[in-house]
Amino acid sequence: MLQRSRCTLTIKVALFLAVLAFGTATLRAQDARRAKESTVSWHTTRSSPDDLEISGELNEIPAGTIRYLTRADLLALPQVSYTVKGDPNFAGPTRVSGVLLEELSRRFGSRPEADMVQATCVDLYQSHYPQSYIAAHHPILVLTINGQPPERWPTDGAGHGMDMGPYLISHEAFTPSFHVLGHSDEAQIPWGVVRLEFRDEESVLGAIAPRGARAKDHAVLDGYRIAQQNCFRCHNMGSEGGRKARHPWFVLAGWAASYPEYFAAYVRDPKKKNLQSQMPGSPNYDDATIQALIAYFRTFVVEEKP
Ligand code: HEC
Numbered sequence: 001m002l003q004r005s006r007c008t009l010t011i012k013v014a015l016f017l018a019v020l021a022f023g024t025a026t027l028r029a030q031d032a033r034r035a036k037e038s039t040v041s042w043h044t045t046r047s048s049p050d051d052l053e054i055s056g057e058l059n060e061i062p063a064g065t066i067r068y069l070t071r072a073d074l075l076a077l078p079q080v081s082y083t084v085k086g087d088p089n090f091a092g093p094t095r096v097s098g099v100l101l102e103e104l105s106r107r108f109g110s111r112p113e114a115d116m117v118q119a120t121c122v123d124l125y126q127s128h129y130p131q132s133y134i135a136a137h138h139p140i141l142v143l144t145i146n147g148q149p150p151e152r153w154p155t156d157g158a159g160h161g162m163d164m165g166p167y168l169i170s171h172e173a174f175t176p177s178f179h180v181l182g183h184s185d186e187a188q189i190p191w192g193v194v195r196l197e198f199r200d201e202e203s204v205l206g207a208i209a210p211r212g213a214r215a216k217d218h219a220v221l222d223g224y225r226i227a228q229q230n231c232f233r234c235h236n237m238g239s240e241g242g243r244k245a246r247h248p249w250f251v252l253a254g255w256a257a258s259y260p261e262y263f264a265a266y267v268r269d270p271k272k273k274n275l276q277s278q279m280p281g282s283p284n285y286d287d288a289t290i291q292a293l294i295a296y297f298r299t300f301v302v303e304e305k306p
Contacts, residue, residue: 219288
């Protein structure tokens with residue numbers, strides 16, 4: 001009896017040790033995989049116009065510094081490939097391959113669960129990819145189009161004959177995931193992308209959070225949501241946001257507060273006010289949508305009494 005229970009005990013101990021050893025080995029293998037996964041050769045200088053600038057709040061790189069990844073570095077990461085339909089950058093269904101932004105964020109971002117990916121183009125247009133957008137649409141950093149590198153890509157879909165490299169962002173398919181008044185969630189599909197940043201979403205969007213006594217008004221918050229996805233791509237607030245327009249947030253706020261009719265007309269159809277305009281119009285914005293934008297932008301100018 002005693003003999004047998006000692007024997008069972010020995011078997012139990014042996015089993016326990018085996019499980020422990022297996023567990024440790026598995027953990028070690030996971031660590032090794034993670035370490036291997038995060039190894040990417042960060043370059044401190046640019047070696048080609050096709051290198052992608054990477055910065056922001058990153059795992060392996062001090063905040064505020066810029067590193068470069070070559071096309072070859074990016075091609076060495078896990079690739080996805082599919083036929084894109086309904087992307088106005090392409091004439092018809094087009095085969096693309098590249099790396100998912102969520103894959104890049106998971107590898108490089110310091111807080112993948114809170115990181116916003118921000119893509120900046122050669123003309124300082126900027127697309128922002130909050131977590132909610134990434135989860136809904138799975139944007140991809142495109143590396144090849146129809147199997148070809150950027151020098152053999154088609155030119156831009158708007159017919160300006162512009163090169164769309166070195167990088168562009170697309171989606172397998174896009175269905176709007178939210179609507180705010182007359183604004184529908186819009187595909188963020190920049191081309192000429194030269195930099196990706198992994199940023200803290202709260203601090204980026206915080207830069208354009210409404211101010212003052214009306215900051216929590218319903219219309220103001222609607223305007224804020226629309227401006228995040230639309231205006232912020234080209235109009236900057238200090239160091240945040242796109243700089244393509246060269247008319248910063250406070251200039252728009254000034255128009256909204258002092259000349260709301262001009263502001264409204266410009267947003268709906270900029271070419272009517274300025275033949276040379278580079279700004280896309282938003283003809284679908286009805287009065288409530290325009291009023292929400294005006295109410296939002298005014299919070300940067302006037303301290304209204306509640
Ligand atoms: C794709 C880039 C882009 C987007 C997005 C964009 N703008 Fe613009 N905006 C411009 C550019 C560029 C100008 C400079 C003049 C021009 O080309 O129209 C401009 C000028 C303006 C002006 C006129 C300023 C002046 O001094 O006359 C207003 C008002 C304006 N934008 C408001 C907005 C608002 C509000 C939004 C969001 C609903 C927005 N813009 C979105 C690019 C953009």
